[in-house]
Amino acid sequence: MSGEKFDAIVIGAGMAGNAAAYTMASRGLKVLQLERGEYPGSKNVQGAIMYANMLEKIIPNFRDDAPLERHLVEQRFWMMDDTSHVGIQYRSDDFNESTPERYTIIRAQFDRWFSRKVREAGATVLCETTATELAQEGGKVIGVRTDRTGDVILADTVVLAEGANGLLGARAGLRQTPTSESVALAVKEIHFLPEDVIDQRFGLHGNEGCVIEAAGTISRGMAGLAFLYTNKESISLGIGCLVSDFAATCESPYELLEAFKNHPSIKHLIADSEVKEYAAHLIPEGGYKAIPALFGDGWVVVGDAAQLNNAVHREGSNLAMTSGRIAGEAIFEVKSRGGRMTKRNLALYKTMLDDSFVIKDLRKYKDMPALLHTNSRNFFMTYPKLMSEASKNFMRVDGTPKIENERATTAAFIKARSRWGLVSDAVRLALAWR
Amino acid sequence: MTVAVTKLRVEDKLFQNRYLVDQGRPHIKVRPHEHPSANLLALTRICPAKCYELNDKGQVEIAADGCMECGTCRVLCEASGDITWNYPRGGFGVLFKFG
C-alpha cells in the first residue's frame, strides 16, 4: 500500500462508514476503508430497527438480498413500574405494504452484507486493521497510520466513521471525547425462540414484527430506556442509561437487564428462550448541542462519532447512513469541480447536512437532553408510578365510587409533584418537544 | 426494588460471547494508586463485563479479557489519567456474532 494515494480513507465499516465508502466508490473515487473487527459488524451493537428510506437512497434495490428480519407492523410504548405497565400500542395493516418502511436487523449480518456491496462498488476494504493515528501536516490531515505498519497511508480526505467511542478524531484534537453526560451505556441480549412461538406471543404472521419500548422504574431513577425487538427467530432486548447516572448511582447494568427480563410484563415473552449473546455499547445522547466540528482540512466526521443520533426517537443508524452518504456526495462534488479537500471546500458537507432531516430533527429536540437529564427522577420514577396508580384506580371495580377514585388519582399526582411541579414539567416538556 | 431472581454471574453471560484475546497485551491499564478515585471505584459496579475488581488492599484492578470494548470506562476515567485506553489490535478482542 506504500506510495499509493487514495481519494478517501474511511475509518470504520459501520452504518456511516459503509454509506460513505459505497457512495464514493460507486462514483468512481479511489477508496480505502479500514475496519478493526475481524469482519464488518463484529464490533457493532444495535437494537436494531433499520429505516428503509435512508438505505434506499443509497442502495435502491436493497430488499433483493439484504439480511432483513421482520418488517414492523406494531409498536408499543410502555411506562413501567415494578409490577405493571401502562402502554400505548399502535398496529396497522397499512404497514403490510410491498415496500415496508422499517425492519429489524441483526447488525453482524447486516454490516457484512453492506460491506460486500461496498467491495462490489470498487472500494478496498481492509478488516482486522485498527487505524491508530491521523497523520497531519501543517494542520491538514494527510492520511492515517495503522497497527499493520508504521507507514502513513496517504489520502486527500479522511472520513471519520469510527462510532460513539471513536479515538482517532479525539486524539488528533479535532473533537472532544464524549462526556459521561452525553453518552448512554446500553446492554443487550439476544434470545432465540422458534419462529412460530414468537408469532404466537406477539400476534404476528409471516414476516411481521413488533417492537416494545419501555421507560419507568426499570431504570431506577436514571435517564434510560429499555427495548424489546422481534427478529425472525430471536428477540433482542436491552436497556440503556446515561453513563453519568450509572456512575452516580453505581447501579450495575447487568442487574438492570436481569430485572427487566424478570419483570412480569416481559418474563412470559421470553420464557424458554436460549440466550446466545450479551453485548454492550455506547449511544450518543448529547443531541444537537453536543455535535462537534464536522469538517476541517482533509477530514470530515459522520455518524455516531459526530453525535448524530436522535435519542428521543431512538434513531441512529439512519442518521449515520445519511450523514455518510452526504459526506460521500460532498467529497465527490468537490473532487469533480477540481477542488482540493480544504476546510473551505468541505464546508459543503455541513451545508448539505443542515438541509437534511439529520440536523433539522436534532435541532428540533435541542433542549430535550438537558430536560430529561436534570429531571430524570420525575420522568423515570415518579410519573410511571403515578400512571400505574391512575390506571389501577381506573380499572379496579371494587365498589369504590368512581369520583373517589378520580380524586385519589389527582391527589396522588399533586402529592408527588405539587401542582406547580406538574405544570412546570408539562410546560418544559412541551417547549423542548416543540 | 426487585433484585435478579436468580443469582447472577456475569461470567456466565460472557461465556456466550466469542473473544480472541491478545495474550499479554491488555488494551486497558489502570494507573497504580493508593486509593481509587470515585469514578474508578464506580467501575467495579458499572463495567458491564465486570472487568474491574477491588483487591484486598482496596485498590482497583482490571482483567480486560471479557471486555466488550464499550468505552464506558474510557469516558469516565481516561481524562483524569486513572486509566489508559486503546483498542485491542485489529481482529482481537470481542467478536459479536449478532451484535
Ligand SMILES: Cc1cc2nc3c(=O)[nH]c(=O)nc-3n(C[C@H](O)[C@H](O)[C@H](O)COP(=O)(O)OP(=O)(O)OC[C@H]3O[C@@H](n4cnc5c(N)ncnc54)[C@H](O)[C@@H]3O)c2cc1C
Ligand atoms: C443498544 C443499541 C440500540 C440501538 N438501537 C437502534 C435502533 O433501533 N435504530 C437505530 O437507527 N439506531 C439504533 N442505535 C444506534 C445505532 O446503532 C448507531 O447510531 C449506528 O450504529 C452508528 O453508526 P456508525 O457507523 O456511526 O458507528 P458504528 O456502527 O458504531 O461503526 C463504527 C465502526 O468503526 C470501527 N472503528 C472504530 N474505530 C476504528 C479504528 N480506529 N480503526 C478501524 N476501525 C474502527 C468499529 O469497529 C465499527 O465497525 C442503537 C445503538 C445501541 C448501542
Ligand code: SF4
Ligand atoms: S470498555 Fe466497557 S466492558 Fe471494557 S472494561 Fe471498559 S467498561 Fe468494561
